[in-house]
Amino acid sequence: MTSDARFWNKIAAKYAKSPIRDEAAYRYTLERTRSYLKDGDTVAELGCGTGSTAIEFAPAVSRMVATDLSSAMLDVGKERAWDAGASNIEFHCAPAEQIPDGPYDAILAHNLLHLLPNTDEVLQSVAAALRPGGLFISKTPCLGEARGSLKYYLFKIAIPLMQLVGKAPSNVEFTRIADLEAAIQKAGFEIIETGNYPVDVPSRYLVARKRA
Template sequence: MITSAKFWDKIAAKYAKSSIKDVESYQYTLGRTRSYLGAQDKVLEIGAGTGSTALELASSAGHVTITDVSPEMVRIGKEKAREQGVTNVEFHVADAQVQDLTGPYDAVLAHNVLHLVEDLPATLARVHEILEPGGVFISKTFCKPTGRGPWLYYALVPLLPILQLIGKAPFVSFMTIGELESAITAHGFKIIESGSFPATELRRYIVARHVPD
């Protein structure tokens, strides 16, 4: 099975060119995220891909650290930052547990990555560790439907192990919204906002506040 970094390296160029399918919903959650950031805040995004969202949010924060497990994603992200003239950011190649970064951060972002993390408990514990007490953890995560879902989901699930075996798909964890929220609260967070935008979206947007130990 292909490693996570190699998988994302292979598709980085195509990923960078992909367009946002639902611009209205993306802009809405972007605005919600921006509302939790302060002009002097230190922000970290894990699993940021080529950094598109982090670069959009950079003007609303003091400094943004952008990480991804894929060196190629990070290379493309650096090019984007230079092209866009965004200077209050830095990039690091790191997995979701960002062991080489110490923080503390006022906000940690994890957009479209938690379902791709193999050790979610360790990742959530690490996020809690590097967040300032009272800081926010903001995520958007694919969650499996508990009722009737789109046909494509049910078609892909049985094929996923085969695709993973031949290097055509990454690790994916299938959690319900309830399971994801329980995991987050079990690691020292209080959820202050949770929703799907639009309501039929299978990715859950969650804002959770760091509760001191």
């Protein structure tokens, strides 16, 4: 078990009870994402956590595959899916680069990419698992956009201290929007929609289509 799996397992129960920080931004990105999904779609969500987003989208698609490296998070997700009657969700314990057999019409990654040490590898796996023309939809806190501000320096000080005492995962990237978009394009995607929800510090919402 990796150190990050242990971290997320340890906080799963507390995480499941935590309120969404920006409900309006979360709901807006759910609506935008749902607008791209169709009844017959097979969809995967990477880093699904406790399953809340997968459960939201399950009624809109044919098959939902939800993965996370934390078995404790998935246990909460399975219980929530049962309670919601979301019988078309399959939960898999796996790191983001190990995507269960597709192909998929869409792959989602919300609040995940900034926590990965191997983003390029994961994006390559996403491209390989999608059908031609399939969609990759992500939302990524871009902490690097605060560079030069007081908030940026507070992040730079606070995050390593939190990691030292086990209050943050081992990898947190200070992602810049331009770098994120370049990585997605390099993996074989055309970006077709962007937005920042919330704006400060930007959480970059991206919809990208796999090139044929």
